[in-house]
Amino acid sequence: MSIKTKLKTFFFLDEEYDENEDEEYVEEVQPVRQQKPPAKPQNVVSLQSVQKSSKVVLVEPRTYSEATEIADHLKNRRAVVVNLQRIDNEQGRQIVDFLSGAVYTISGEIQKVGDKIFLCTPDNVEVSGNITEALMNGKEFQDTRW
Template sequence: MGIKSKFKRFFELDDETYELETYEEEEPEQYEEERTSVKKTGNVVSLQSVQQNVKVILVEPRVYSEVQDIADQLKSHRAIAMNLQRVPHDQARRIVDFLSGTVYAIGGDIQKIGEHTFLCTPENVDVSGKISEVLDDDY
């Protein structure tokens, strides 16, 4: 036998076919293993646990003594939109000071959204955007 025939035998098509068949047989098993491992390690998150009911309470206190009820609402993770038009200026300042401390204690935020209107939010409520004060009295 010459070198040519030995060379042909070495690269026979039968050997390649065997390797391909062996690979094809292993592939479905490997796919099954990957599929089962994904099922075992996959994380499932319930949408009910992510979704929370966030309520906004509208309040219009008339005296300072109502501020404790407002603070209790904030502690219950409810946002407060507060109108202070009907409260004397000195009591309105005390209410804002008290609620600023409450909001700080629970990790929330307080924002002025109007001349006499404030938005108090607990830590589970994110507020985005900004309301600028209008300098003209035309509106």
């Protein structure tokens, strides 16, 4: 081979026909997967869980055995208003004692909101404000400022 032909082949100026040039070159393209960022602890609360936890159950037990149903509502993170006006004093006291233990177990609260009416709340419900002692005892509240 001469230098001239070597240069032509080097710079592709040679008109030699290569049979493989007619075949199409197909490159396989693999889809690019986006990598997820590393998992971060989320400080987001689902609105559905907030809606479920804002349920309040009103209960008027007739027997002591219904206290376990009230405790089940508290375990399911629902606030419960318990009206004990239609039950005798001894069973009412036993229900309040049982509910006090149940509320303590779930780190909740129990508050008296009226005569023989109690509000039991789990730890996800916050109660603010006070009922005045005069209203709870059935006395009329007289405000001297008016």
